[in-house]
Amino acid sequence: MAILVPIDCDDYRASLVSDPGPTPMDLDGDHCALVSAPMDRDRDGDGDRAALVPSTGGGGGRVRFCDLPDDILSCILARLSDTRAAAQSSVLSHRWRYVWTRVCGLFLHHDQPHDSSPVRDALAGHAAHAATNIHLLNVHSPYSATPDATASWLRVAAPLVTGELSFRNRSSVPLEMLDFEMLDETEERVAFEFELPCFTRVTKITLSLGFLGLSLPPSGVFAALRELHLEYVQFHGECTLEDAMLPVLEWLEFRMSRGLASLTLRLKPLILMSLFNVWGMRRLNAVVPGLKQLHVVDCFHEHLEAVSVVAEELEDLRWLDRYSPELVNFNEMPRLRIICPQRVVDAEDEVEAAQVQAQARDGERLRADADGHVGSNALAR
Amino acid sequence: MAAATDDAGDSNEMIRVVSSDGEHFEMPEAAANLSLVLRHMIEDDCADAAGIPLAVVAAKPLAKIVDYCTKHAAKSSGLTIEEAEELKRFDAEFIEVDTDMLYDLLVAADFMGVEGLSKLAVQRTADLIKGKTPEQNRETFGIVNDFTPEEEEEICKENEWAFQITKPPSRLC
Numbered sequence: 001m002a003i004l005v006p007i008d009c010d011d012y013r014a015s016l017v018s019d020p021g022p023t024p025m026d027l028d029g030d031h032c033a034l035v036s037a038p039m040d041r042d043r044d045g046d047g048d049r050a051a052l053v054p055s056t057g058g059g060g061g062r063v064r065f066c067d068l069p070d071d072i073l074s075c076i077l078a079r080l081s082d083t084r085a086a087a088q089s090s091v092l093s094h095r096w097r098y099v100w101t102r103v104c105g106l107f108l109h110h111d112q113p114h115d116s117s118p119v120r121d122a123l124a125g126h127a128a129h130a131a132t133n134i135h136l137l138n139v140h141s142p143y144s145a146t147p148d149a150t151a152s153w154l155r156v157a158a159p160l161v162t163g164e165l166s167f168r169n170r171s172s173v174p175l176e177m178l179d180f181e182m183l184d185e186t187e188e189r190v191a192f193e194f195e196l197p198c199f200t201r202v203t204k205i206t207l208s209l210g211f212l213g214l215s216l217p218p219s220g221v222f223a224a225l226r227e228l229h230l231e232y233v234q235f236h237g238e239c240t241l242e243d244a245m246l247p248v249l250e251w252l253e254f255r256m257s258r259g260l261a262s263l264t265l266r267l268k269p270l271i272l273m274s275l276f277n278v279w280g281m282r283r284l285n286a287v288v289p290g291l292k293q294l295h296v297v298d299c300f301h302e303h304l305e306a307v308s309v310v311a312e313e314l315e316d317l318r319w320l321d322r323y324s325p326e327l328v329n330f331n332e333m334p335r336l337r338i339i340c341p342q343r344v345v346d347a348e349d350e351v352e353a354a355q356v357q358a359q360a361r362d363g364e365r366l367r368a369d370a371d372g373h374v375g376s377n378a379l380a381r
Numbered sequence: 382m383a384a385a386t387d388d389a390g391d392s393n394e395m396i397r398v399v400s401s402d403g404e405h406f407e408m409p410e411a412a413a414n415l416s417l418v419l420r421h422m423i424e425d426d427c428a429d430a431a432g433i434p435l436a437v438v439a440a441k442p443l444a445k446i447v448d449y450c451t452k453h454a455a456k457s458s459g460l461t462i463e464e465a466e467e468l469k470r471f472d473a474e475f476i477e478v479d480t481d482m483l484y485d486l487l488v489a490a491d492f493m494g495v496e497g498l499s500k501l502a503v504q505r506t507a508d509l510i511k512g513k514t515p516e517q518n519r520e521t522f523g524i525v526n527d528f529t530p531e532e533e534e535e536i537c538k539e540n541e542w543a544f545q546i547t548k549p550p551s552r553l554c
Binding site: 089090 | 481515537
């Protein structure tokens with residue numbers, strides 16, 4: 001049996017404070033890596049393994065929450081998932097004044113469409129005491145934020161965020177209503193767009209824009225960005241994504257968007273790509289030599305003009321969309337294992353029956369063409 | 382002495398622990414293994430009949446922690462939906478404690494490295510803070526306001542974005 005060796009309370013705190021920060025697995029960004037501290041300390045010593053020693057006496061008194069280490073206090077504030085509420089703790093007492101700036105996941109919103117100053121001020125206030133980088137920034141705007149208001153907080157955030165950026169515009173609108181809006185041909189589509197500034201240290205961006213327009217910066221490198229997810233975006237014609245701007249992008253997803261007539265991709269590291277209900281697409285030109293999975297669903301129905309995909313590593317192709325060998329061109333795909341052509345559904349009337357037939361025909365043709373591409377590899381259907 | 386060769390979950394060995402105020406408790410080895418600190422003590426052959434002394438943890442919270450670990454260890458893997466829900470109900474009931482006990486659990490779970498319990502106690506504390514004014518939170522957690530009215534006003538001004546629109550957090554803001 002080892003002998004108890006007292007360790008003073010400051011050492012205990014120091015070991016907590018020296019925790020290097022959340023691991024990449026700490027997805028919720030709440031820095032809850034508390035359990036490592038006692039273990040590390042325990043493992044450091046060779047003779048004092050059993051040194052499980054009090055930092056406070058048990059029991060008695062309620063004036064003790066202030067004694068908790070910073071990491072526990074900041075973990076508690078992180079669990080609020082509401083930075084405004086967390087920052088209100090600054091007024092509790094001196095002990096609490098800056099604890100909220102140790103929280104590395106920020107959840108912010110601005111209610112006024114034209115005024116994103118609450119988000120900007122929060123970012124500036126957090127950065128002013130710089131206890132931690134921002135590993136997660138989640139912003140929502142319940143009503144339709146203006147492009148200027150959106151761009152202005154994004155500019156403040158760009159140098160501060162290191163992990164994940166997520167923005168949802170019109171968060172008070174149910175998604176079904178946005179889906180309906182996307183398909184509504186009568187709706188006026190005016191070009192309101194903001195420019196996404198270059199987030200050089202962010203690894204994942206998710207933007208749900210409530211049909212706000214988006215443009216990319218003319219220059220700059222998203223040097224760490226591995227995932228880009230865009231939904232409910234009003235595009236304006238063309239979009240080109242290239243290695244120079246996105247050198248490490250592995251996953252690209254466009255969902256429930258409109259106005260993207262032509263998409264051009266030159267992305268070497270891309271592994272996963274899905275286009276889901278990008279309504280009204282005409283052209284896709286993708287040179288994605290590392291791509292393993294491509295899913296395209298209901299994008300080209302109305303206006304298919306030309307698709308060219310160079311993806312020699314492709315293993316999983318799901319093309320639930322219009323297909324015509326004259327208009328859709330895949331290069332050789334020797335590794336293709338899964339192909340899932342246009343689904344066939346029961347038709348309600350004659351027009352639909354004709355559509356279903358066309359879909360079934362497209363599917364068969366894609367399969368046949370793909371067979372040609374894969375050579376001797378078996379197709380899983 | 383726990384046999385180091387035993388698989389963590391399969392051992393029927395009971396592990397003894399001793400609270401800061403000298404009370405002895407027993408729990409299955411699988412339960413003790415939910416604590417990083419206890420696990421390492423067991424691996425290092427420090428678990429014997431005298432019990433592992435936990436000088437940071439008083440008897441009252443230690444009894445709760447033993448209870449928590451025993452319950453969770455018994456249902457650690459391959460949970461059915463019903464079992465998962467039952468465990469959730471157990472957690473919800475378990476953490477319905479006063480702030481004194483909550484504080485003790487926060488400290489002890491962190492110290493012993495019981496991750497699930499740490500998260501549970503942290504979440505419970507956050508839930509208590511949520512939706513309250515600073516004054517109410519001071520009251521709940523026994524926090525003494527050591528600011529002068531001028532300082533308090535300055536902080537509210539500095540973090541104006543946090544205090545505006547929603548309900549005024551205190552008389553001074």
